[in-house]
Amino acid sequence: MSGTLHHRHPGDGWVQCGDHQHWGLHGAAGLFLVRRAPPAPGGRPGRVTEVVLQHRATWSHHGGTWGIPGGAVAPGETPTQGALREAAEEAGVDPASVRVVAEHVLDHGVWTYTTVLAETLEGRRTHVSATDPESIEVRWVPVDDVAGLDLHPAFAASLPHLMTLLDDQR
Numbered sequence: 576m577s578g579t580l581h582h583r584h585p586g587d588g589w590v591q592c593g594d595h596q597h598w599g600l601h602g603a604a605g606l607f608l609v610r611r612a613p614p615a616p617g618g619r620p621g622r623v624t625e626v627v628l629q630h631r632a633t634w635s636h637h638g639g640t641w642g643i644p645g646g647a648v649a650p651g652e653t654p655t656q657g658a659l660r661e662a663a664e665e666a667g668v669d670p671a672s673v674r675v676v677a678e679h680v681l682d683h684g685v686w687t688y689t690t691v692l693a694e695t696l697e698g699r700r701t702h703v704s705a706t707d708p709e710s711i712e713v714r715w716v717p718v719d720d721v722a723g724l725d726l727h728p729a730f731a732a733s734l735p736h737l738m739t740l741l742d743d744q745r
């Protein structure tokens with residue numbers, strides 16, 4: 576999520592949604608980047624082995640929890656473009672090093688959050704790192720370790736469905 580302390584973009588701002596607020600005048604988007612084991616004989620894609628998670632800065636919303644890099648979508652930008660831009664800014668992800676495979680939209684009517692699911696090319700462990708103050712750390716996390724982390728509640732709620740979507744790619 577883009578904060579107010581730095582790198583402001585068009586599209587930054589709060590949207591009132593019933594009794595609560597969301598970040599992103601044009602919605603928000605995040606990148607869920609995974610890598611897979613080598614394909615099985617016959618070419619079936621391998622299982623997801625690791626995912627990129629962001630340990631969120633303590634001052635941010637739900638600070639100290641783990642989630643995915645992302646933020647407000649800018650005007651004229653698709654959610655996928657926004658997620659890739661934010662992942663480049665926050666996590667050093669080179670957009671040329673990943674392949675987008677699916678999107679999942681959480682629709683609140685006046686506001687949407689799009690999780691862009693992507694995988695690295697040929698299962699590579701691409702370089703990622705915390706590249707702005709919104710993160711304490713960004714790293715590859717073994718998929719079996721994810722549930723043991725203190726996850727951002729919205730990410731935790733969507734995670735089972737996201738993993739199902741990735742499994743459907745196989």
Ligand SMILES: [Zn+2]
Pocket residue numbers: 592593595597683686
């Ligand atoms: Zn809402």
